Each structure stands twice: as C-alpha cells, then as structure tokens.
Amino acid sequence: MDQTKFYIDGQWVSPEFPRYIDILNPADETVCGKVAAGSAADVDRAVDAAKAALARPPLSLSERIALLYRIAEEMEKREEDLAQVITDEIGVPLWYARKGHAAAGPAHIRILCKELETFAFEWIQGDTLVTRVPIGIAALITPWNVPINQIIIKVAPALAAGCATILKPSEIAPGNATIIAEIMEAAGVPAGLFNLIHGDGPEVGTALSSHPEIDMISFTGSTRAGVAVSQSAAPTVKRVGLELGGKSANILLDDVDLEDAVTKGVRACFMNSGQACSAPTRMLVPHALMDQAAGIAARTANSLTVGPPRAEGTDLGPVASAAQWARIQSFIETGLSEGGRLVAGGPGLPEGLNCGAYVRPTVFSHITPEMTLAQQEIFGPVLVLIGYGDDDEAIRIANDTAYGLAAYVQGKDLARVRAIGRRLRAGRVLLNYPALDRTAPFGGFKQSGNGREQGRYGLEEFLEYSALIGHGTE
Numbered sequence: 311m312d313q314t315k316f317y318i319d320g321q322w323v324s325p326e327f328p329r330y331i332d333i334l335n336p337a338d339e340t341v342c343g344k345v346a347a348g349s350a351a352d353v354d355r356a357v358d359a360a361k362a363a364l365a366r367p368p369l370s371l372s373e374r375i376a377l378l379y380r381i382a383e384e385m386e387k388r389e390e391d392l393a394q395v396i397t398d399e400i401g402v403p404l405w406y407a408r409k410g411h412a413a414a415g416p417a418h419i420r421i422l423c424k425e426l427e428t429f430a431f432e433w434i435q436g437d438t439l440v441t442r443v444p445i446g447i448a449a450l451i452t453p454w455n456v457p458i459n460q461i462i463i464k465v466a467p468a469l470a471a472g473c474a475t476i477l478k479p480s481e482i483a484p485g486n487a488t489i490i491a492e493i494m495e496a497a498g499v500p501a502g503l504f505n506l507i508h509g510d511g512p513e514v515g516t517a518l519s520s521h522p523e524i525d526m527i528s529f530t531g532s533t534r535a536g537v538a539v540s541q542s543a544a545p546t547v548k549r550v551g552l553e554l555g556g557k558s559a560n561i562l563l564d565d566v567d568l569e570d571a572v573t574k575g576v577r578a579c580f581m582n583s584g585q586a587c588s589a590p591t592r593m594l595v596p597h598a599l600m601d602q603a604a605g606i607a608a609r610t611a612n613s614l615t616v617g618p619p620r621a622e623g624t625d626l627g628p629v630a631s632a633a634q635w636a637r638i639q640s641f642i643e644t645g646l647s648e649g650g651r652l653v654a655g656g657p658g659l660p661e662g663l664n665c666g667a668y669v670r671p672t673v674f675s676h677i678t679p680e681m682t683l684a685q686q687e688i689f690g691p692v693l694v695l696i697g698y699g700d701d702d703e704a705i706r707i708a709n710d711t712a713y714g715l716a717a718y719v720q721g722k723d724l725a726r727v728r729a730i731g732r733r734l735r736a737g738r739v740l741l742n743y744p745a746l747d748r749t750a751p752f753g754g755f756k757q758s759g760n761g762r763e764q765g766r767y768g769l770e771e772f773l774e775y776s777a778l779i780g781h782g783t784e
C-alpha cells in the first residue's frame with residue numbers, strides 16, 4: 311500500500327513538503343510502513359477542493375443515500391484488507407480486527423441510510439420554513455484505537471448531511487484510512503467531498519482546527535488533544551464536536567450473579583487490550599463481596615491469552631505502541647505505590663514474551679475512589695475494583711470522575727437497575743450487559759466530550775438550522 315500520497319480533490323497527490331513518519335508494528339517493534347506527514351499547505355489544498363465541491367450543485371438526498379450504500383458495499387469488499395492492516399498497525403488479534411473493527415463500518419452506514427429515509431430536513435412552523443442544511447466543510451480528526459469505526463461514524467453522517475470532508479486519521483494507524491480513501495474513490499464520491507491528509511496533530515491537526523474556512527471539527531481522541539483543538543478553533547468560532555476519554559464505572563449490585571457479572575465485566579474491560587474509550591474500567595462492588603469479586607476477576611484475567619495477534623487463541627495482542635506500553639506500566643507502578651492490592655498481572659512483559667508492547671492483564675482490588683487508578687484513564691488492560699456501601703454511595707463514586715462517557719449497572723431487580731441508571735451522569739448507560747445498539751447516541755458528559763455520534767444523532771452534528779421567516783405555508 312502506498313501511503314506516501316494524500317487523496318485530495320479526487321486525486322492521489324504527493325505532499326507539498328515531503329516528510330514521512332515510520333509506522334511501527336507493536337507486536338515485534340519492526341517498521342511496517344511509512345506514511346507521508348502533511349502540512350498547512352496540504353490543508354489549504356484540501357480546503358480549496360472542498361470549497362469547489364460545495365460550490366457545485368449538491369447531491370439530492372436519494373443520491374446521497376445511494377452513494378452511502380455503494381460505500382458500504384465497497385467496504386465489504388475490502389474487509390479483509392482492513393482487518394489485516396489493523397492487526398499490523400495496532401496489534402489487535404486478527405479475529406477481532408475482522409469482527410470488531412472491519413465489520414463495523416458497513417453496519418453503521420446501513421443504519422444511517424435507514425435513518426435518512428425518514429429524517430426531516432425541513433418543515434413549516436407557522437409562517438416559517440425551518441431547514442436543516444449542511445454545516446459546510448467538516449474536518450474529521452480520529453484516533454488509533456478503533457480507527458475504522460471512528461472514521462466511518464464521522465465521514466458517513468457528514469456526507470449524508472451534504473458536507474465536504476477532510477479526514478486526518480491517527481498517524482499511528484493510517485493504513486485503514488488509506489484503504490477507506492480507496493473505497494471512497496471506488497464508490498464514486500464526487501471530487502472534493504472526501505479528502506484525506508495524513509500527518510500529526512500539532513501540524514495537520516492544528517492547521518485544520520485553526521483554519522478560517524473550515525466550518526466544523528469533529529474530533530475523537532484524548533481529552534488533552536480535545537482541549538487543544540477547542541482552543542485553536544475558538545478564534546474562528548467553528549463548531550467543535552468532541553468525543554474524548556472515559557473512566558467508566560460498572561456497578562455490580564448485591565443481588566447480582568457475581569460469577570457471571572464479574573467475568574463479563576473483566577472481559578469487557580480487556581477487549582481491544584483495554585484500549586476502548588467506553589471500557590468498564592472501574593468495577594464497583596459491595597464491600598462484603600470485594601474479596602469474592604477480586605478472586606473471580608483474578609481468575610478471569612489469568613485465563614486470558616496474551617500473544618501475537620495472528621496466533622490461534624490470542625485474546626489480547628500487544629497495546630498499540632511502545633509509548634502506550636510505558637504509560638500503562640507507570641500507572642501499574644502508581645497503583646502499587648498508592649496501596650492498591652494487585653490480584654492479577656502487574657508490571658513487565660507477560661511470561662514467555664520478550665519483545666513487543668504486551669501488557670499483563672492486570673487487576674487491582676481495594677482501590678479507593680481518590681486514588682489515581684480510580685480517576686485517570688489508563689487505556690490499557692488494567693481493571694480496578696472499588697468497594698461501596700449502599701446504592702447512593704455507588705452512584706456517588708460512579709459519578710465522581712472528570713469523565714462521563716459510559717456507565718454500567720448489573721443487578722437482578724430491574725426497577726432498581728433502571729433507577730440507578732437514570733442517576734448516572736454518562737452519555738451511555740448499559741444495563742445488564744445489553745446487546746450492541748449502533749442506533750443509540752454515543753458521546754459523553756463532562757470531560758468525555760460534547761458531541762453525539764451514530765445514527766440520526768451523528769447526522770445532526772453536521773447540520774445547521776436555517777429559518778426562512780415569512781416563507782408562508784405553501
């Protein structure tokens with residue numbers, strides 16, 4: 311795959327100033343490719359292409375729906391390529407790269423197409439016509455952890471709204487974005503409506519967020535970078551949609567089937583090697599059940615196989631980079647120094663592995679709410695167990711971090727589970743490990759962000775209201 315070019319105005323073009331970033335395979339620390347790093351000059355080119363595209367007659371709604379279906383079909387044809395590159399670049403086990411990563415894109419697009427069939431883009435209100443029009447040029451900045459999912463839940467609704475897009479994917483996992491650009495080309499996206507520029511945050515990201523002719527930034531990534539994006543976007547008063555970090559609580563009530571709830575909670579926390587923004591990383595258990603829950607959690611963690619992502623039976627591959635590995639190790643050391651009780655895993659490489667960014671599935675019990683491990687996003691396979699007294703205290707602890715992305719409640723008494731769920735300050739509250747719902751809004755409270763993605767909620771992000779007052783009812 312040639313990643314030395316960008317896709318701008320329907321053409322594969324070289325960067326204005328050649329500069330390249332090595333792509334590292336976290337499983338064996340080898341260089342598995344190189345990607346061009348863009349600059350403000352490339353952003354200007356993409357903005358010009360986007361402006362020209364928006365100046366042409368827009369696609370009708372039915373043309374946009376047909377285009378999205380073609381994109382979904384082209385994505386399905388490239389699913390295996392997408393899965394392979396995800397495994398190389400971020401170390402996700404191949405089975406999960408196929409099922410959890412590559413298959414997500416077409417699924418989101420098909421849901422969006424269904425929503426579009428009934429979505430109201432305009433209506434009469436008294437003497438006024440209220441319309442919902444595309445916001446204009448949308449820059450999309452995405453992370454490496456679930457990269458295909460994050461790209462598609464931005465690109466698809468932006469195109470559905472009628473926007474022109476400029477995508478800057480993560481420089482750590484650029485390959486899937488290059489394939490997605492090939493998919494857009496194969497699906498016949500009109501020139502300039504989808505543009506791809508690779509590069510890093512400080513250079514390309516800042517050029518996008520500060521650009522006066524870009525109308526919106528849709529950003530997914532760390533809270534640190536989300537704040538930087540907001541600051542550099544402020545002088546141009548563009549809309550900024552933020553999907554940021556999380557530290558989601560999983561409340562286990564005292565009537566729960568403990569074996570089942572703890573096992574599922576551990577597995578959910580360690581999915582994608584713990585690199586999921588909405589992972590249930592804080593397990594809240596009644597004090598009286600702490601020792602028992604810790605035993606089950608330790609047993610579950612120890613039963614998981616950490617190994618090469620293409621090996622048969624691997625549950626957890628490496629984390630995405632050496633930097634991420636070092637960060638996680640330092641959190642594990644902090645947990646030990648602050649007095650957390652280590653019941654599984656711990657520092658260093660797992661037994662039998664002597665290179666690669668592999669982390670031992672780690673569980674701390676008897677963590678208290680003010681400890682670092684109870685407050686900060688670790689973004690690796692590290693679960694903490696926190697004890698609580700009654701339901702009110704569980705809710706207080708669950709709500710007591712800077713984040714508010716997701717929360718989970720497990721219990722037999724559905725009325726109690728629901729009542730607790732309503733009191734949790736999180737954008738997604740999952741009751742009794744429900745099935746995946748891609749039509750539900752996805753986004754956070756507090757420092758987890760301010761946007762909503764998926765289905766009709768994602769589409770609304772890319773629309774502006776325009777009121778034609780005095781329009782009349784005809």
Ligand SMILES: NC(=O)c1ccc[n+]([C@@H]2O[C@H](COP(=O)([O-])OP(=O)(O)OC[C@H]3O[C@@H](n4cnc5c(N)ncnc54)[C@H](O)[C@@H]3O)[C@@H](O)[C@H]2O)c1
Binds near residue numbers: 451481758
């Ligand atoms: N809420 C969500 O929907 C969601 C989903 C996935 C990941 N995340 C979060 O993403 C983070 C992990 O991803 P990451 O390590 O790639 O995050 P990151 O913030 O380091 O990078 C994300 C993207 O932002 C770019 N970037 C970095 N600094 C920038 C700047 N100053 N200006 C503009 N762009 C900049 C990067 O190049 C990358 O494309 C975690 O915190 C995770 O919780 C959130």
